[in-house]
Amino acid sequence: MTSEVKELVDGVLHRATAEVGLDVEYVRARGNTVFARGRDGTGVPVADFLGGYGALLLGHNHPDLVAHLANLLAQETPVLVQLSSQPAADEVVRTLNRVLHREFDVDEPYFGVFANSGAEGIEVALKHAEFDRGQRVDAMRAEIDENIGAALSAGLAGATVDGSVLGLPVGSAVDEVVEEIRVRNAAAFATGPRLIALSGGFHGKLVGSGQLTHNHDYRSPFASLAAQATFAPANEPEALRAVFEDARVTAYDLRITETRAEVVRRDAPVFCALLVEPVQGEGGIVPLTAEFAKQVQELGAEFGCPVVVDEIQSGTGRTGTFFASAQLGLLGDYYVLSKSIGGGLAKLSVTLVRAARYRPEFEMVHSSTFAKDGLSTSVAAAVLELLEAGDGALYRVAAERGRRLSAALHEVRAEYPEIITDVRGLGLLQGVEFGDLSTSGSTLAAQLQAQGQFGFLASGFLLHEHRIRLFPTGSAPNTLRLEPSVQVTDEEIDRLATGLRALCALLRAGDDQGLTAFIAKREF
Structure with a gap:
């Protein structure tokens, strides 16, 4: 018993x-x-x-949100009607775009993906970023193969080329150089995703997001389940650069000029994402400095690494602007919003993806039963209306x-x-x-x-x-x-x-x- x-x-x-x-x-x-x-x-x-x-x-x-929610229920508003038109969800993302454009003085649109919690929103960003990275890998592989094919079809087979970039003799045969390029690139393109987060950062406790959370106690029991992150000290610009430099992986291309073929180094698309919180919440309420935010922006562009700005805790107006990152001048490729966007009554998150990086095909490989439901998105639209009222x-x-x-x-x-x-x-x-x-x-x-x-x-x-x-x-x-x-x-x-x-x-x-x-x- x-x-x-x-x-x-x-x-x-x-x-x-x-x-x-x-x-x-x-x-x-x-x-x-x-x-x-x-x-x-x-x-x-x-x-x-x-x-x-x-x-x-x-x-x-x-009271306004309680009345709004009660009215939705009284009207028998459909909650779960997947694969149908969702005007409230569209309204939320359009409003978020207007706010983002105003606070960052940009006009590029951001697409929205809904989920059920902040940690899930982070996982949406990671999945999309890795989906995008995979397509960038495929595009670079195809481009290099095309360049190699062009070199060989131009009658260079049997000719010699400077292979010193690859550690080969200066007068190496083109065929030998091509084989070495293919071997090196196969290894480079098979490299797993490079994920970079900050010491003291917290991005959730799910399988993927948990490995981006710096706290060792949250990560270590589940480390075998997901890709591991490299952690850089917050507010130390040079240390962040060192992490990027150490993690870069080189691919090789064969380019034809008017007089010869040459081997060219290229950065392989190994960087999946860099995750930052404008104010580290669980790490001790530590705001990022404007200097560090500038370095984040510059390194993301230099290394082709998308920047995921975690505004789950700091966003939706808590710091005096809708996006805390706007006070730092940090424009992200992704934004993750949750917590206050539900007004304390609804559970949801919204991941915004910059148009230049958005992959429409992602919509066919990612979904959630409860995301983008009729109640939570309508409450979020009401929250945004309250925040934006009276000129903010x-x-x-x-x-x-x-x-x-x-x-x-x-x-x-x-x-x-x-x-x-x-x-x-x-x-x-x-x-x-x-x-x-x-x-x-x-x-x-x-x-x-x-x-x-x-x-x-x-x-x-x-x-x-x-x-x-x-x-x-x-x-x-x-x-x-x-x-x-x-x-x-x-x-x-x-x-x-x-x-x-x-x-x-x-x-x-x-x-x-x-x-x-x-x-x-x-x-x-």
Whole structure:
């Protein structure tokens, strides 16, 4: 007889979070507030600075979106009518094109591919980029074969040519050179895709996207299932160039001039994609610098490597512009959007593909049952309408609220510089990084920090003592992430600052009892 299992979903995770008071049931939500079920059954209001990991820019249950969704259901809107006309999906992509053209001052169209989550959107970009790379390989192979055929048909068979580029004698026979070219190119064109991502980056936890996520714990158990990425340090332009130079693969061509044939080096199309987040979310809320963004753009063009800009967390207006990358001048070949584009009510992603790279044949080899459904795309269209209303008024609100939040956080840091070492971010995507707590006086904090768990203790303290909901970032556990909605108030920001001051004071004093008192007296 087997023993009864208490929880069949995330039991281990829930037991771990229970130790620091994060095992809370939330029963209601509106705006920037969630209501926790209190021990007496009442709802306890909590300011939500986690924001659904960035998916709630407009807040919980935005009334206009709730009404829109209710109306869709009341009208018996068809949800799953695959292979039919989908006007809402088309409207979403057309609006995204208008926004992109405005923010980047370009006019090239981008095609849209829908999926169900951010990680799936990344996989769409990877699949399309590899599909495109395969066709570029085929095109180069055919072009070289045509050039070789032209050389041989021009009567050069039996003649000699300089084969030193291939390590052959200067007077090598053309036939010998051609054979060596074919051997070398067969190996070059069989080279697997080169994927480049950034240290600290996070792009999902699916089979392909997981190998682009820098966190070793997320990647290593599944490394055998997908192509591996090479990671370059963020914000180090020369290091990124070195990665590209090291990964390049040479193919060889035979070109005919008026007087002779010569062997020419060419870069084989081995680069599938370079993935970047304008602001690294899970890596500790680290914005890319404009200098690094420029290098990304230049290297992508130089090496024929498409740039995939992951705007899953930073996009859809959170940083004060629709695309955070627009503030960096980083124009991508692909953009992946998710999270806030669903307004907190729908789950979807949109991958935008630049027309110059788009392969229409991709539509015949990629599909998804639930992508581009009638409800999610209609909600996304309504979200974009809200964001664009009033000449983009909500972008300005996000920028202003972000400045207010950042100023409050910097004030706390100035008071406790030995505890908080950095405050950084863009708009309503901010991070608070704690320094080395081994000298703080708190034995408990130092121990938990060494285990990568301090951020969760801090989250539990702020939740129960100050009614503030937040978490540390997934791959930088010393950094608290702050992603509130545009509805965040001055009172909530001030309450957050008060809570952080109280936390820092306890750490400075080494008051472990004060840090954990909430566990015994918690009300929810």
